[in-house]
Amino acid sequence: MPEPASRRELNKAATRQAITAAALALLKGKGPGNFTVEDIADAAGISRRTFFNYFSSTEAALASVTHGFLDNALQQFRQRPADEPILESARAALMQLADPMTVAPLAELFTLTQGNAVLSRSELEAWDHCTEQIITAARERFAGTPGTEVDxxxxxSLAGSVIACGKAAMDVWFVRCGADLSPGSLAVLRQLLIxxxxxxxxxxxSPATAPALNPGPATSTLLKERL
Amino acid sequence: MPEPASRRELNKAATRQAITAAALALLKGKGPGNFTVEDIADAAGISRRTFFNYFSSTEAALASVTHGFLDNALQQFRQRPADEPILESARAALMQLADPMTVAPLAELFTLTQGNAVLSRSELEAWDHCTEQIITAARERFAGTPGTEVDxxxxxSLAGSVIACGKAAMDVWFVRCGADLSPGSLAVLRQLLIxxxxxxxxxxxSPATAPALNPGPATSTLLKERL
DNA sequence: CATAAAAGTACACTACGTGCAAATTTGCAC
DNA sequence: GTGCAAATTTGCACGTAGTGTACTTTTATG
Structure with a gap:
């Protein structure tokens, strides 16, 4: 699909983008819960009704950021070689999240929604949606091996755990580094994901105590697959 | 706290119970999305305003079932010996979920909300809330070992993965057995959790293919802790 | 240019969630 | 049991969310 770029598609994409941008701007300017759908619609230059043609709620509009973020990782996962140990594929896919351009919007969103129950609910939904898609992707991968039934x-369990670990790494990273997007901070994120x-x-x-000043062995001795 | 059972507390608990019961009954009778808060309030014999004094939404009222379910497991986890391997503690706590009395309400809720986005969102929140509590509980446990900093x-990662595995087992169980609460079905759930x-x-x-007719080794060779 | 399909808009309507003040119930002392 | 203070319930009003519907504008196509 190199050129599905009809005028209609472009307009829709632009509108969609305008909505999320407006929503993010209002979130930053007024704080969570202090603006309405009408505010977003006005800022995006559309009618309130049209907003609901694109998103079912304010949170959904903001969660599209997270969806894009996770879709990126999923895409990476799908194009890994099928004979690769699956945890290695997961690690590689998650590593994609440590890209500056990729995490930037999510980091901003995260700092703005910290401690807001309503918004983080939609975030949860996004992570869960990603889990479902990973399950599908992994099922297809294993189904490629004939004669064996997929468990x-x-x-x-695997998909849920992988996502949980990715989420844990992100959480720890945000707590530790805030919205810092410097190379050093991203290196920390990468290491946390690993x-x-x-x-x-x-x-x-391994013991539940931090290796502290010795980050090397924790990463080098782990991914010893049994296949 | 053996007797905090003042008249006021009892009344509030009764009202709370009446609300969730009414909500569940309406969910069963009319299906998700086909009844209002006012319907629940009428059925529970209270005013609409009072409903909102107890729950912030219909979904919250229904999610209280899941919260009670998971709080049960959490309680089990907390009272496991601190020197026990943590995955063994988790296994024991999750095992508690396979009790008929415990799963019954959740199984019913689950079958009724299957495929409903709005409701399963609150379910997700409940699982996430439980994850946070497990993190707290585990942190306290490890903090008991002096001189070592908690990672x-x-x-x-651990708490998230454990919850993810519990959720995965429940999901597979529901798909495989439906709302069947017979001893055999519960045995299946127990095995799935293990x-x-x-x-x-x-x-x-281990390979991603089902052991099929050989359920034994999968459970016997796994929990080899390294501590 | 004609015309059909797609997208945006205006309007109305139900339901949600909350602040507020009045009314009711409960706990407690006398 | 009477009086009183605190807790709880209730009715009311208000702004907002989300949706169905019919209408207008924009885009694609011949």
């Missing part, structure tokens, strides 16, 4: 429990998947790969058998 | 990433935590404990290293 639904394995799939769902370590969380590492913990997962080692069955959480 | 936030380990904590959050297996999911087993996968987690072994770092998801």
């Amino acid at each position: 639904e429990l394995y799939l769902r 370590d969380s998947i590492g913990h997962l790969g080692s069955g959480f058998g | 936030e990433l380990y904590l959050r 297996d999911s935590i087993g996968h987690l404990g072994s770092g998801f290293g």
Whole structure:
């Protein structure tokens, strides 16, 4: 699909973009809960009704940021070689999240919604949606191996755990570095993602105490797949 | 706290119970989205305004079922011995969920809300809330070991993964057994919970194909803790 | 240019959630 | 049981959310 860029598609994409931009601007300017759908519509130059043609709620409009963010990782996961250990694929996909351009909007959104129950609810939904898609992707991958039936429990446990680890890494990163997008901060995020998947790969058998000044071994000894 | 049972407390608890019961009855009778807060209030014998004194929304009233369900497991987790391998504690806590009395309301709720986006959103929130509480509980446990600093990433990854595995087991169970609460069905759930935590404990290293007719080894070889 | 389809808009309507003040119930002392 | 203070319920009003519907504008196509 190189050129589905008809005028209509472009307009819709532009409108959609205008809405999320307006919503983010209002969130930054007035704080969560202090603006209405009508405010967003006015700022985006559309009618209130049209807003609802694009998003079912204010939170949905803001959650589109997270969706885009996670879709990015999912896309990475899908194009990993099928014979690669699945945790390695997950690690590679999550690593994509540490890209400045990618995390920037999410980091901003995260700092603005911290501590707001209503908004973080939509965030949860986005992560869950991503989990479902990973389950689908992983199922398709394993289905490629003929003669063996796919273990639904394995799939769902694995996908859920991977997402949980990614989320944990993001959470710890935000707490530790705030919205800092400097190379050093992103390196921290990358390491956190590696370590969380590492913990997962080692069955959480390592001690629960921080390696502190010795980040090396935690990442080097973990991803020893059994296949 | 053996007797905080003043008249006021009892009345409030009764009202709260009446609300959730009315909400569940309406959910069963009319289906999700086909009844209003006013309907619930009428059925519970209170005013619409009073409903909102107890719950912030219809979904919140229904999610209280899930909260009670998960609080049960959390309570189990808290009273496990502190020197026990943490995954074993998690397994024991999750095992509590396979009790007929405990799962019954959740199973009913689950079948009624299957495929309803609005309602499952509140369910997600409940699971996430439980995750946060497990993180707190686990942090307190590890903090008991002096001289060692607690690794936030380990904590959050672990708690998130455990919850994800519990959720995965429940999902698979519902798909496989529906709302069946027979001893056999509960045995299946118990085994699913054991297996999911087993996968987690072994770092998801076992092949992704179902053991099929050989359920034994999957559970016996997994929980080999490294401590 | 004609015309059909797609997208945006105006309007009306139900329901949600909350602040507020009046009314009712409960706990407690006398 | 009477009086009184605190807790709880209730009715009312208000702004906002979300949706159905019919109407207008924009875009694609011949």
